[in-house]
Amino acid sequence: MITIAHFSDLHYADETLAEVDACFAFAVDQAIGRGSDVAIITGDSTDHALPAHSPALAALARQIRRLAEHCPVLMLQGTFSHEPAGLLRLFALLGGRHPVYVAERLSQVALLANGRWLASTDWRFDTPPAGTRLLCSCLPTLNKAALAASVGAGDVAAAMGEHLARLLAGLAPIHLSARAAGVPAIGISHGTVRGCVTEHGVPMAGLDHEFTTDALFAAQACAFLLGHIHKHQRWDDGVHVIAYPGSIGRLHYGEEGEKGFLMWQVGADGAQATLVPTPARRTHELMFDGAPDLAALSAFARAHELAGAWVRVRWCVAEEAAHTVDRAAIAAALADAAGIKLEGRVLPVARTRAAGIAHATDLRAQLRTWAAAAAIDAAPLLACLEILEQLAPDAIAARLFAQESDGAALAVADLDAPWDRTAVVSAADSAPA
Incomplete structure (x- = not known):
């Protein structure tokens, strides 16, 4: 049995730093305190390209170094728009008591008994290396443009799912071989499972999503650690477990559920995952069909603890009534909140031309x-x-x-x-x- 601290979607950036660093620092403390044997980050550690002098890049490096002082770390390539290709290689240079491995290509990585990472030269090992404590099959974000160049843009959505399903089925024999030898085998990826739900409660039901639960279960890994979707969710067939930890912090209004990371207990015969909530900021959203009701806002403020909370107020008014919205009065009614965002929509007067x-x-x-x-x-x-x-x-x-x-x-x-x-x-x- 091995204990894994699973983080994802940190989204470090100077503009998100206050939220994500507080949450990730808490998560690192918890992972260390709970005796994690290994730490895995399944993509989108950064929100976008960061310059070397960025406070966010330095803050993220400090937290990764703290993890590396405690246990081996694996960082997976996430969405290219969030993590430009090559950005994560910097973290492999941090040093520490344990190594930081960056998974940028389709491969398998073995965590050896001496605490070192050993990567396959091809897309997988022929047999699990001697002394393997944990076998990881890494599927980083795939470049759909490269696939589109070979199969055509119109066929890329279906082709992506078909290629990945065949790939996952091809990993099943070595996963079963490792488990038969008493070695936990896990999959690590960054992508969308068809039917998963976003942090705003929207089901992902399109045909261009990378995975299906059937294809992931067919890989015969004890656990599949996923990133990309910001809402924690899991699937379990009784033996295998698939799970997203969700984002480490709350970056948008209207996000559902708790934010946190997963503590995994993985053995050759099964896996368990527990969500550890982080102190993500609290958000409230108020919507009005017309000008905001100041009495209702005052009542809401009395009924809720707004200290430290972030509140967004939305309204929709006709053009001739736009002047009735008193932004100063709205801010005064919610003065105890840590942050207030006012979003008004003005409907222009529709003037119909005389037909004929x-x-x-x-x-x-x-x-x-x-x-x-x-x-x-x-x-x-x-x-x-x-x-x-x-x-x-x-x-x-x-x-x-x-x-x-x-x-x-x-x-x-x-x-x-x-x-x-x-x-x-x-x-x-x-x-x-």
Whole structure:
């Protein structure tokens, strides 16, 4: 029986450093305190390429060195956009009482009795090396572009699953041979199991995912240690166990479940995995259909311990109501929170064009079409149009001035009532020059 501390998806970066380093430091303390025989990180140790002077790179190196002082460490290549090819090689140079092995290619690695790693020259060993304590089959992130170049972009999704299924079946004989000799055999990979669930509760049901549980179980490894999905989950057929530890910290709002790492007990005849939660930050998410309700926010703040928590408030309002959102009042209601993120969505006013207006033959027909689309009475508008067509601007202006002076009953500007064309013409003609 061998004890394995299994970490994944650390996502070290300067912008995530406060969260992930606190969680990973706690996890390293726990792994050391629980007497881990080996530590394995199944990909995405970094969030993106990090410069040598990055505080995040230095912090990650310190934690890996702490692990290497306690036990042998294996780091698997993760998603290339998170861990650029070659980045992990730096950690193999850290030194320490025990070695750090970086698995960048499809291979098998044996942990020997002297605490050293021995890698296969080909994709697998012919037989387990003498003195092997743990046999690891490493399947790092595969380059789909290389596969697409050989099978075509349209066939790469199906081909990836087929190739991996054949590969996993090809590993079964040596896994069974190792287990028969009393050596635990495990698989280590970074990818997506069809049917797994993301940290936001979304099932991964597409056809382009790398693995199926049937293919992983067919490898006959005692355990399959996976990375890439940020939610802890596991599958068990009674003998073999497949599990994601999930991400080490909480990096996004709305993530479900606890964050942590796995402590494995693996023997030649089976495996067990236990999630050890980390002190990941607490998050809350409040959503409003309309402007945020300040009374509801205040009630939420009274009902929850917000000290140290991060809160996101989302709302959706129409364009004309956008001014009713008081961001300062929202922040004041949640003042005890460690962080507040406000996300408002403004729905623009939709203005529908009058269908058919471009086909109208004259201005009056266009006006009637527009009035029908706007559901208003066209008669007052048509009366105004007739006045504009028959009177000169100075005559209309003169009539307006005359109305102000003598209190005439006719209001040219009142479009709610039809105009008396004869009265307007008479008044305009009699107005002084």
